Structure formats: C-alpha cells, structure tokens
Amino acid sequence: MTSFWPQIRTVGVTGMLVSFADALSEPSNRAALAFRARIERESWDGVIETSSTLASAFIRFDPLVLSHAVLRTRLEGLLAQEDWFQAAPPEGRRFWRIPAVFGGDLAPQLNEAAQAAGMSAQDAIASLSGARVRVITLGFAAGQPYLGELPEAWNLPRQTALTSQVPEGALVVAIRQFVLFATTAPTGWRHVAQTAFRSFRPDDAEPFALRAGDEVQFEPVTREAFEAIRARDSSGNGGAVRERIA
Amino acid sequence: MTSLAVHSIGPSVTIQDRGRVGFVASGLSQGGAVDMRALAEGAALLGQSADLAVLEMAGFGGTFVADDDIRIALTGAVMQASLDGAPLHWNASHAVPRGAELRIGSAASGGYGYLHVGGGIDAPLVMGARSAHLNSQIGARLLDGAVLPIGADPGTAVNQRLEGAVRDVGGAIRLVRSFQTNLFAPDELHRFEQTVFHRDMRGNRMGVRLIPDGAGFQAEGGLTVLSEVIMTGDIQMTGDGAPFVLLSEAQTTGGYPRIGTVLPCDLPKLIQARPDVALRFTFIDIDAAVAAERADRAAMAALGTQISPMLRDPGDVSDLLSYQLISGVARGDEEL
Numbered sequence: 393m394t395s396f397w398p399q400i401r402t403v404g405v406t407g408m409l410v411s412f413a414d415a416l417s418e419p420s421n422r423a424a425l426a427f428r429a430r431i432e433r434e435s436w437d438g439v440i441e442t443s444s445t446l447a448s449a450f451i452r453f454d455p456l457v458l459s460h461a462v463l464r465t466r467l468e469g470l471l472a473q474e475d476w477f478q479a480a481p482p483e484g485r486r487f488w489r490i491p492a493v494f495g496g497d498l499a500p501q502l503n504e505a506a507q508a509a510g511m512s513a514q515d516a517i518a519s520l521s522g523a524r525v526r527v528i529t530l531g532f533a534a535g536q537p538y539l540g541e542l543p544e545a546w547n548l549p550r551q552t553a554l555t556s557q558v559p560e561g562a563l564v565v566a567i568r569q570f571v572l573f574a575t576t577a578p579t580g581w582r583h584v585a586q587t588a589f590r591s592f593r594p595d596d597a598e599p600f601a602l603r604a605g606d607e608v609q610f611e612p613v614t615r616e617a618f619e620a621i622r623a624r625d626s627s628g629n630g631g632a633v634r635e636r637i638a
Numbered sequence: 639m640t641s642l643a644v645h646s647i648g649p650s651v652t653i654q655d656r657g658r659v660g661f662v663a664s665g666l667s668q669g670g671a672v673d674m675r676a677l678a679e680g681a682a683l684l685g686q687s688a689d690l691a692v693l694e695m696a697g698f699g700g701t702f703v704a705d706d707d708i709r710i711a712l713t714g715a716v717m718q719a720s721l722d723g724a725p726l727h728w729n730a731s732h733a734v735p736r737g738a739e740l741r742i743g744s745a746a747s748g749g750y751g752y753l754h755v756g757g758g759i760d761a762p763l764v765m766g767a768r769s770a771h772l773n774s775q776i777g778a779r780l781l782d783g784a785v786l787p788i789g790a791d792p793g794t795a796v797n798q799r800l801e802g803a804v805r806d807v808g809g810a811i812r813l814v815r816s817f818q819t820n821l822f823a824p825d826e827l828h829r830f831e832q833t834v835f836h837r838d839m840r841g842n843r844m845g846v847r848l849i850p851d852g853a854g855f856q857a858e859g860g861l862t863v864l865s866e867v868i869m870t871g872d873i874q875m876t877g878d879g880a881p882f883v884l885l886s887e888a889q890t891t892g893g894y895p896r897i898g899t900v901l902p903c904d905l906p907k908l909i910q911a912r913p914d915v916a917l918r919f920t921f922i923d924i925d926a927a928v929a930a931e932r933a934d935r936a937a938m939a940a941l942g943t944q945i946s947p948m949l950r951d952p953g954d955v956s957d958l959l960s961y962q963l964i965s966g967v968a969r970g971d972e973e974l
Binding site for chain 1: 659660664764776815865866867871890924
C-alpha cells in the first residue's frame with residue numbers, strides 16, 4: 393500500500409469519493425465497507441446518501457448545506473482515526489445459504505468454466521459451492537450483487553462473445569467473482585448455476601434482499617429439489633436460509 | 639376520483655416525479671424526470687408541489703380525455719398541442735373541460751415534453767415514488783387505453799404563461815472535473831472544450847449521445863478502469879470516443895472513463911437542445927459550480943415571478959368561442 397491511498401476526490405458537483413485502491417482487493421473492499429458504515433453513523437447534515445463500490449466509499453451531498461471544504465476536512469479526520477484496511481466489518485450483516493443447481497440445462501456453461509479453471513466438473517462444483525463469498529457491491533442492475541473473492545483458479549477472463557441472455561437468478565462467474573443476476577440480461581460471464589433467488593423485489597417492504605457486506609454460500613441441490621423450491625416459493629427467497637453474522 | 643383516459647399514446651411516455659433517493663447503495667439510480675427543471679415549472683404554473691407526478695413524453699405525446707374538468711400545464715420540449723382542435727400555448731397552464739380532446743403531437747426538437755395535471759397523477763407509490771424506472775422494471779411505458787387517476791386539485795389558476803422557459807438553442811454547457819478527468823491528457827481536455835457537439839436523436843432515459851464535429855475522445859488508460867460510481871451528468875467516453883451523457887436512469891456504477899460532470903443546472907439545456915444547434919463544453923472550478931447551483935436554486939424558487947396571465951389576441955377569438963360552446967360555462971377566474 394503506498395501513501396497515495398486512500399484518496400479523496402470529487403464526483404461532479406454533489407459527490408465525494410473516498411478510494412482505498414484502484415483495483416479490487418480484499419482489504420480495499422473491506423475498508424470501503426467499513427468507512428461507508430462510519431459515515432452513515434455520523435449522520436451529517438447535508439449528506440443525501442452514501443454507498444460503497446468495489447474499493448471506494450461514496451457520499452452524495454448538497455453542497456449548499458455542507459460545503460466541499462468542510463466535508464473534505466471531516467473525511468480526512470475520519471480517515472486519520474484508524475487503519476481502515478484493518479477495520480472490522482460493519483455490523484448487521486447476514487449470512488445467506490442459497491440453493492443452486494450447478495450445470496445441466498439450467499446452467500449450461502459449468503463444464504466450460506470448469507475446464508477454463510483447470511478442474512473437473514465435480515471439483516468445480518465443490519470449489520464454487522464451498523466458497524463463502526461476500527457481497528462486494530451492488531450494481532449494474534437494482535439489487536444485483538457482485539460476490540467474491542473466489543479462489544485464484546477462478547480468475548477467468550470474460551468471454552469475448554456475450555451470452556445473449558441469462559435469466560433472473562443466474563449465477564455467473566469471471567475474474568474471481570460471482571454475479572447473481574437480478575434481471576434477465578446479456579453477459580460476458582459464464583453461467584455456472586441457477587437459483588430461484590430474486591435479488592430485487594420492488595413490491596416488497598424490503599425491496600433489496602442483499603446488502604454490501606453480507607456473506608453468501610451457494611448450496612448444490614438437484615434439479616428436482618430446485619423445481620420443488622421454485623414451485624412452492626412465492627417470497628423470492630428461492631429456499632434460501634439467512635442468519636445474522638454475530 | 640377524476641381520471642384521464644389515454645386514447646392513443648406516443649412510443650415513450652412514462653409517469654415521472656423526482657424519483658427515488660437513497661437506493662444508490664443497492665444499485666438503483668434515482669430515476670425521475672430527465673428534465674427536473676420542467677417539474678418545477680409545471681408546479682409553478684399550477685401553484686402546486688413539484689413532488690406531484692407528471693407525464694414525461696419523449697419526442698411525442700398522445701391523445702387524452704378527462705372525465706371531469708381538469709387543469710393542465712405543458713412544459714419542457716415544445717410540442718404541438720391542441721384542445722378540441724384549437725392550438726394551445728406551450729409553457730402555459732390551461733383548463734381542460736370534461737370530455738374535451740387534448741392532443742399532444744411531436745416535439746420539433748425531439749426533446750422531452752411534460753404534461754402536468756392539477757392534483758398530479760395519482761399512480762401507485764412504489765418504494766416511495768410514482769415514477770417509472772424502465773431499466774429496473776418499475777412501472778412501464780404507457781399504452782393506449784390506459785386510465786390515469788388524478789389527485790384532488792384545490793387550485794384554480796389557468797391561462798398562465800411562463801416566460802423564458804424555452805431551452806432548445808444549445809450553447810455553452812458548464813462541467814466540472816471529476817475523479818477520472820485526469821485519465822484524459824491535457825491536450826485532449828483542451829480539444830474537448832474547443833469541439834462543437836450536436837445532440838444525437840437516439841437518446842433514452844439512461845443517457846444521451848453527443849456527436850463531435852471531429853475525432854472522438856480517448857482516455858489514456860484505455861477502457862480498463864475500475865468500475866466506479868456514476869453521477870447524473872457524467873460524460874463517459876465509450877468505445878467510439880463519442881461522449882455519452884448519463885441521465886436519471888443510468889446505472890449506479892460503470893467502467894467507461896468519464897471526462898467530467900455537467901452541472902445539474904445545465905443538464906436541462908443539454909438534453910433539450912435541438913439536434914441542429916451547437917453545444918460546447920467549458921470546465922469551471924467547483925466553487926463557481928456551487929455558486930451556479932445556488933443561483934439556479936434561487937431562480938427555481940422565484941419561478942412565480944416569471945408567470946403572467948395569458949392575454950388572448952383578437953385572432954384567438956374563434957378559439958375562445960369554441961371553448962365556451964363546448965364547456966358550456968366560463969370558469970370566471972380566467973384572464974380572457
């Protein structure tokens with residue numbers, strides 16, 4: 393880590409970004425999550441909303457209420473208070489176990505992805521389902537999680553050609569991350585498993601199932617078990633079990 | 639409850655308000671009207687809250703009939719509009735009697751027009767707002783045959799006109815440097831400020847493309863920047879080097895390099911520019927930008943001073959007569 397990071401930069405007229413790195417890494421994502429949680433606790437007048445991305449905390453604010461100079465000074469003060477790369481994860485996180493069918497008709501690129509990772513299909517399923525991954529950030533579509541980091545073997549490049557469409561609930565893999573699709577969309581990542589989990593539920597009291605910092609594991613189930621879950625589930629959880637992380 | 643029936647509708651008309659604030663952390667952008675200034679203008683014309691929902695009409699409106707007397711205001715991109723065949727002024731408020739046919743045609747500029755109704759469109763609240771967010775499958779484009787509930791309208795003023803609201807002539811657009819501006823070489827930034835742009839007609843609620851007179855613009859790091867937060871008004875450079883200005887329904891994060899961010903108060907002028915008028919960009923510093931926002935907010939709060947009664951000229955008499963014959967009564971509070 394060089395002294396260049398962390399760095400405070402403006403985002404347009406009404407945003408400020410505190411970046412901990414220019415690449416995704418476990419410590420920089422942890423720092424971003426923890427620092428954003430800290431800003432939320434401060435509840436400064438003039439802050440409209442905050443978020444965390446792969447390696448940054450973002451503050452959207454009204455510069456007529458909270459000036460750029462004052463906000464920057466306050467952020468510098470918080471940054472100096474502790475080593476954010478070592479910060480404890482924010483509280484209120486949850487651990488989700490989400491049933492998933494790996495491979496087969498529902499997830500046709502498992503074999504291809506396994507081959508690219510240099511393992512058998514069985515070993516690939518064991519590796520992917522054994523990984524307890526964290527929601528690094530939500531984006532691209534409402535409620536859609538980026539999850540990581542997966543073991544080094546999964547540092548796969550994106551496909552050169554897009555898959556024209558994967559369905560909602562698709563679990564895709566590339567660059568040591570999963571994306572769990574919140575909507576039907578094209579992708580350059582490989583479709584290795586299918587869930588019945590809905591990440592975005594606009595008509596629910598809790599429209600976004602997952603939060604940045606939550607942890608997730610995908611539990612292999614048979615096609616029959618999956619179809620049974622899909623038939624009876626109306627909650628959008630797709631058979632997932634969640635518990636609080638103490 | 640009063641309702642507005644949609645007899646026919648243009649290809650991209652949606653219910654909009656100020657959108658949903660507070661969900662960027664969950665990947666949902668604010669959304670809401672692409673031209674937020676139009677919301678304030680319609681609210682000033684009708685003497686009501688700018689939080690009420692309106693119809694946003696991209697390029698083309700539709701045909702509407704209300705089942706009770708209503709008031710409307712028309713703002714944003716100027717569109718052909720008529721009431722039972724009599725032309726209606728844009729940037730103005732009007733009485734629309736029960737059963738009269740309100741027809742809103744195309745915008746010569748191709749921009750976004752807005753139809754406001756007294757009391758607002760009482761569409762269901764989803765996550766605290768009534769606006770459609772097409773990219774997130776919240777709400778949808780209106781279809782022929784839709785019936786829109788209208789809220790109670792305590793107001794009475796009509797035939798008011800707002801001066802100085804036309805903003806389709808292009809000109810200088812101010813922007814500030816943002817966290818990726820230094821990915822572009824100084825020469826490239828200088829050329830960006832010297833270049834004339836035209837608005838591409840193929841825009842949508844996520845963003846609008848600009849066509850440079852000359853070569854496109856490239857960041858030094860190429861296209862391999864870390865995906866990072868997006869602000870409305872960001873100008874990203876996609877593969878072909880043409881700037882793409884991100885609007886209310888943009889994704890919350892993106893990986894294309896961004897050269898700067900348009901001031902919120904200059905965005906309406908950019909998105910409503912006619913395709914044939916020149917747009918130029920000027921970087922200003924953050925203090926000047928905040929001062930400009932402050933001045934703009936004061937101007938929005940004082941919109942009422944730009945509103946005056948519409949005076950009908952003698953050429954409008956036939957219009958006036960037809961209106962009275964159809965409605966049967968004059969409301970009495972009109973400035974005729």
